[in-house]
Amino acid sequence: MKIASFNINGIKARLEALTNWLDEAQPDVAVLQEIKTVDEGFPHAPFEERGYNVETHGQKGFNGVAILSKHPLEDVQRGLPGDDEDEQARWIEATVMGEATSLRVCGLYLPNGNPAPGPKYDYKLAWMARQKARAAELLATEEPFLMAGDYNVIPQDEDAKRPEAWREDALALPQSRAAFRELVAMGFTEAFRARVQGPGHYTFWDYQAGAWNRDDGIRIDHFLLSPQAADRLTDTAIDKDIRGREKPSDHVPIWVELDV
């Protein structure tokens, strides 16, 4: 089963780029971030025509996540537990039935956190603490699951072309990296790094300052696999070429293949 994550930066602006990529990459499941629309504004037909079930968790103008799946989606849960006051749409979960086993898929858009320090950075760290709590609950089930999306965390210096430029940024501050490490250390496998080593692998290039032309990127979109999911990992890659196409998102898709 091929599962992909793609921060599309606006479904209305990205519909053609997204459907073109789906037609080529043919993921069984895709988690999307920054749909930037309310649920009613998300177009279902282009995806249903292609055999995808669609579940969204949107809000007006910003944020918003979705899951597309060629298999039925069960037990859909919207929103990250742990704060009833939180109205930002950044988390969606659903269970997908594979041939061998079911897989719980969590799609996430972790807060950016800039400027740091400040309330936005506090929100980011609090959100990561809530994610850890939810991860602990899911780990206790001992069922295969994964958490995929835009983590807005550059795990290590080798994950940026110019690490010095991100030194004071919320995406790379020591506290952000520590929180990400602690999450992984609960028992997850960071899929890409389990199979690909070394610098030069990025998932985001800013629209500004010719970042793409300079390959001035960062790796911030990640798949964390539970132990039972990690046992089934057979492949992973970043669809880098998508960034060079017409009207691209500033992120590119990343995917894993699991034997489920």
Added chain:
DNA sequence: ATGTCGTAACGTTTACGA
């Protein structure tokens, strides 16, 4: 040269978030 995009709104331009 602080460089681009996407979205929303009392909109033909500004503000915000990234």
